[in-house]
Amino acid sequence: MKKVQCDVLVIGGGPAGSITAITAKGHNPEKEILLIREDKEQLVPCAIPYVFGDILGSTEKNVASCAPVENTGVTTMVGVVDEVSIENKKAYTKDVQISFDKLVFATGSIPFVRPTMSEAAKLEGVFTIPKSKVKIDQLKAYVDTKQRITIVGSGFIGVEIGLEFAKSGKEVTIIDGAEHMLNTAFDVELANQAEELAKKVGITLELGNYVDSIEEEDGVVTGVELSGGKVIKSEVVILATGYKPDTDLAKKAGLKLARYGGIWVDEYMRTRNHDIFAVGDCAARRDFITREPSKVMLASTSVAEARAAGSSLYKLKYIKGFNGTIAIFSTVILDRAFASAGITEVQAKIQNLDIVTGTFEGMNRHPATIPDAVKQSVKLIAMNHSGRIIGGQITGGPEVGELINIIGLLIEEKVSVYSLMSLQVATHPLLTAAPTNYPIVKAAEIISKKMD
Amino acid sequence: MKKVQCDVLVIGGGPAGSITAITAKGHNPEKEILLIREDKEQLVPCAIPYVFGDILGSTEKNVASCAPVENTGVTTMVGVVDEVSIENKKAYTKDVQISFDKLVFATGSIPFVRPTMSEAAKLEGVFTIPKSKVKIDQLKAYVDTKQRITIVGSGFIGVEIGLEFAKSGKEVTIIDGAEHMLNTAFDVELANQAEELAKKVGITLELGNYVDSIEEEDGVVTGVELSGGKVIKSEVVILATGYKPDTDLAKKAGLKLARYGGIWVDEYMRTRNHDIFAVGDCAARRDFITREPSKVMLASTSVAEARAAGSSLYKLKYIKGFNGTIAIFSTVILDRAFASAGITEVQAKIQNLDIVTGTFEGMNRHPATIPDAVKQSVKLIAMNHSGRIIGGQITGGPEVGELINIIGLLIEEKVSVYSLMSLQVATHPLLTAAPTNYPIVKAAEIISKKMD
Numbered sequence: 001m002k003k004v005q006c007d008v009l010v011i012g013g014g015p016a017g018s019i020t021a022i023t024a025k026g027h028n029p030e031k032e033i034l035l036i037r038e039d040k041e042q043l044v045p046c047a048i049p050y051v052f053g054d055i056l057g058s059t060e061k062n063v064a065s066c067a068p069v070e071n072t073g074v075t076t077m078v079g080v081v082d083e084v085s086i087e088n089k090k091a092y093t094k095d096v097q098i099s100f101d102k103l104v105f106a107t108g109s110i111p112f113v114r115p116t117m118s119e120a121a122k123l124e125g126v127f128t129i130p131k132s133k134v135k136i137d138q139l140k141a142y143v144d145t146k147q148r149i150t151i152v153g154s155g156f157i158g159v160e161i162g163l164e165f166a167k168s169g170k171e172v173t174i175i176d177g178a179e180h181m182l183n184t185a186f187d188v189e190l191a192n193q194a195e196e197l198a199k200k201v202g203i204t205l206e207l208g209n210y211v212d213s214i215e216e217e218d219g220v221v222t223g224v225e226l227s228g229g230k231v232i233k234s235e236v237v238i239l240a241t242g243y244k245p246d247t248d249l250a251k252k253a254g255l256k257l258a259r260y261g262g263i264w265v266d267e268y269m270r271t272r273n274h275d276i277f278a279v280g281d282c283a284a285r286r287d288f289i290t291r292e293p294s295k296v297m298l299a300s301t302s303v304a305e306a307r308a309a310g311s312s313l314y315k316l317k318y319i320k321g322f323n324g325t326i327a328i329f330s331t332v333i334l335d336r337a338f339a340s341a342g343i344t345e346v347q348a349k350i351q352n353l354d355i356v357t358g359t360f361e362g363m364n365r366h367p368a369t370i371p372d373a374v375k376q377s378v379k380l381i382a383m384n385h386s387g388r389i390i391g392g393q394i395t396g397g398p399e400v401g402e403l404i405n406i407i408g409l410l411i412e413e414k415v416s417v418y419s420l421m422s423l424q425v426a427t428h429p430l431l432t433a434a435p436t437n438y439p440i441v442k443a444a445e446i447i448s449k450k451m452d
Numbered sequence: 453m454k455k456v457q458c459d460v461l462v463i464g465g466g467p468a469g470s471i472t473a474i475t476a477k478g479h480n481p482e483k484e485i486l487l488i489r490e491d492k493e494q495l496v497p498c499a500i501p502y503v504f505g506d507i508l509g510s511t512e513k514n515v516a517s518c519a520p521v522e523n524t525g526v527t528t529m530v531g532v533v534d535e536v537s538i539e540n541k542k543a544y545t546k547d548v549q550i551s552f553d554k555l556v557f558a559t560g561s562i563p564f565v566r567p568t569m570s571e572a573a574k575l576e577g578v579f580t581i582p583k584s585k586v587k588i589d590q591l592k593a594y595v596d597t598k599q600r601i602t603i604v605g606s607g608f609i610g611v612e613i614g615l616e617f618a619k620s621g622k623e624v625t626i627i628d629g630a631e632h633m634l635n636t637a638f639d640v641e642l643a644n645q646a647e648e649l650a651k652k653v654g655i656t657l658e659l660g661n662y663v664d665s666i667e668e669e670d671g672v673v674t675g676v677e678l679s680g681g682k683v684i685k686s687e688v689v690i691l692a693t694g695y696k697p698d699t700d701l702a703k704k705a706g707l708k709l710a711r712y713g714g715i716w717v718d719e720y721m722r723t724r725n726h727d728i729f730a731v732g733d734c735a736a737r738r739d740f741i742t743r744e745p746s747k748v749m750l751a752s753t754s755v756a757e758a759r760a761a762g763s764s765l766y767k768l769k770y771i772k773g774f775n776g777t778i779a780i781f782s783t784v785i786l787d788r789a790f791a792s793a794g795i796t797e798v799q800a801k802i803q804n805l806d807i808v809t810g811t812f813e814g815m816n817r818h819p820a821t822i823p824d825a826v827k828q829s830v831k832l833i834a835m836n837h838s839g840r841i842i843g844g845q846i847t848g849g850p851e852v853g854e855l856i857n858i859i860g861l862l863i864e865e866k867v868s869v870y871s872l873m874s875l876q877v878a879t880h881p882l883l884t885a886a887p888t889n890y891p892i893v894k895a896a897e898i899i900s901k902k903m904d
Binding site (some may be wrong): 015018019023026044046050055056061062063064068085140209284288298299300301303304305308313318321322323325326327329330331332337339341353366369370371387394396397399400401402403404405406408409410412413415418421422423424425426427428429431432434436437438441449 | 467470471478496498499502507508512514515516520714740750751752753754755756757759760763770773774775777778780781782783784789791793804818819821822823849850851852853854855856857858860861862864865867868873874875877878879880881882883884886887889890894897901
């Protein structure tokens with residue numbers, strides 16, 4: 001068995017692992033940082049849906065380069081770690097033994113398949129969406145000659161993939177037990193708009209409808225039977241029912257797992273053993289506002305954790321670690337952008353938060369006669385007494401991608417609607433709403449008038 | 453003389469006056485709010501450049517509706533206030549006497565013409581850019597049959613108007629004594645990019661060059677002579693050398709003016725007499741960071757002042773008033789957006805601030821193979837010891853319009869580069885940079901490594 005030695009071993013080459021390694025090297029240039037990853041070629045996870053349609057068209061156009069990691073002086077290796085001994089500070093692949101001083105788990109997540117679906121998942125024509133180039137290529141090749149596609153799950157991945165297939169002329173059905181599409185991110189008024197656009201592109205939505213069984217013939221999928229008895233003929237079934245932390249290795253190594261199966265970590269992403277860290281989807285998360293365990297998995301928040309971990313390996317550098325996950329998403333449905341940050345109104349009710357909401361609808365350019373002006377709508381959610389912003393949802397043009405990050409920052413910096421009243425913003429006819437109707441300020445104003 | 457009575461009189465119907473009136477009515481529904489404005493039709497100030505080209509094409513498409521003001525129950529009147537008696541709480545037009553309890557000056561700004569140019573300004577073919585529909589229509593009609601246009605001043609208005617004329621095939625020269633275009637908002641590296649694009653559309657730039665004299669024949673302008681002796685033949689000369697507070701009325705009423713001529717106000721936009729307020733371009737301003745008097749005039753910051761004033765007329769409602777102006781701009785040059793917030797590196801040197809800068813260049817989509825991906829560059833400026841963000845400059849696609857507002861919020865909320873390391877953002881392939889290369893975080897990281 002080959003023997004390798006390093007100071008910091010990072011297991012996993014996705015966004016969390018890469019940024020941990022880069023950050024660690026930046027803070028500790030004298031240390032030997034080794035990153036080990038399973039696949040030679042790593043996909044950009046959030047762009048996977050776009051390899052199926054015209055936008056990217058192939059996984060080759062969606063490969064994350066290793067250059068940023070390697071250029072900083074981090075060593076990379078392709079291999080599968082089968083076992084870790086925390087006591088001896090060693091990790092093992094089939095043929096290499098790696099000694100480390102610090103270890104970072106960045107093993108990511110794998111598709112979650114409901115136990116009732118585990119047999120069906122093995123049929124020909126039934127797929128999940130793992131972050132693996134080989135497997136995505138297989139799915140793409142299989143679907144190329146097929147027409148009828150059914151997607152189980154109306155989260156971001158399911159909807160984004162469904163849109164790409166529908167735009168390329170396939171018959172797409174999306175099934176979800178929830179009454180509305182994208183229901184973890186959007187309240188009903190925005191979900192309705194998203195649903196209208198999905199229907200416009202030809203997608204059939206079966207919402208509030210559970211899958212009863214997957215039908216097959218000779219081991220090949222033929223359809224999906226819904227709980228009401230309706231059968232949707234399908235040549236391909238995609239299970240897009242979420243992801244779960246990939247923690248088999250950590251569990252075997254004896255690390256404590258939290259609710260929902262993530263590796264337990266503190267705000268600096270340390271396990272109880274301060275030489276062992278976990279970042280990204282394999283780490284346990286808490287919600288920034290409610291402090292409850294969170295299932296949200298996002299590359300963008302993973303890299304925030306990675307920066308906290310990478311700068312805290314040998315010394316805690318900054319007092320602020322990672323203070324909980326803000327669910328912060330954006331997507332595009334046809335020509336409209338949709339985005340959400342923090343707590344939705346529905347979640348606030350479930351969590352028993354005393355909230356006030358305010359929605360302002362205007363235009364994303366000013367005056368409204370600017371040729372590419374489209375409607376823009378901002379909903380803010382604030383605590384009833386302090387006025388502190390805890391959530392927001394937006395639809396509009398492409399500017400929504402950064403507008404939601406303003407709301408994210410308001411949440412993270414604990415800004416109240418009162419401060420927002422005199423918020424100073426740049427406005428420009430060709431780029432933003434009017435200064436008099438800047439939607440975040442207007443929504444805050446509406447909230448301030450409704451507060452106790 | 454007709455007599456009218458009101459509780460709150462707002463003089464001026466631009467963004468500052470309108471939003472003060474709307475906010476005042478919202479907080480005091482029982483009060484009679486009267487807004488008096490000079491023009492029946494008010495232009496959207498920042499879209500004036502776009503009436504000259506294809507984007508709007510006429511001032512009719514750039515009229516700000518009075519409906520938002522009137523719909524809230526504010527009374528509006530067209531007229532010119534000639535005199536105000538603060539002692540008697542009365543204002544006078546030619547034929548109306550208005551009694552008030554509270555008075556808000558929102559008289560705005562007028563084009564600043566250098567004393568050496570005041571005679572030339574009277575020539576046929578020489579124009580300024582006042583915010584008046586009648587005068588903009590006159591300029592537009594005059595320019596329609598002309599080909600050679602010279603603009604004195606390379607600030608936002610001069611550049612934006614120059615671009616519209618150049619795009620419609622006219623010969624445009626822009627003259628500025630400064631070495632670079634848009635020099636108050638951008639450091640040299642960004643100004644260079646803006647200049648390249650201006651030249652690409654055919655604009656001739658005469659930078660670092662002063663106007664010596666305006667040439668004429670029979671009272672009609674024929675050209676501009678530069679300090680070096682060069683003559684630029686011109687059928688039209690536009691003086692775009694800034695604006696000054698319109699405070700004749702306030703001065704006559706005995707109000708104290710501050711340096712640069714604005715009406716002196718406190719953080720709640722009150723004059724020494726707490727029944728008299730001033731908002732917008734006619735009010736004196738201080739810079740948010742340096743606390744020095746500021747000449748920046750922006751509709752977007754004016755409405756922030758207006759909200760502070762409108763909510764403080766009868767009672768101070770929020771502890772936070774208006775804490776100084778953040779210079780925060782955005783514009784579009786050909787197909788690139790440019791934006792700036794806070795202090796530039798040049799200004800920081802002049803003001804003797806101990807700063808560190810960090811610039812990150814990436815793509816505005818991810819992966820870079822997304823079809824509409826363009827380069828995006830973010831420069832941040834932070835204090836050397838605290839790491840507090842005090843400025844930023846961006847170029848990129850249309851998302852820049854909101855990306856700069858994130859930087860504005862970082863400045864206003866006094867966020868440091870350390871907090872930015874674990875900033876949580878939404879990223880999406882079709883809308884933003886990659887999570888691993890989110891430009892604001894990357895620029896902050898570069899700064900943190902350079903700090904003492």
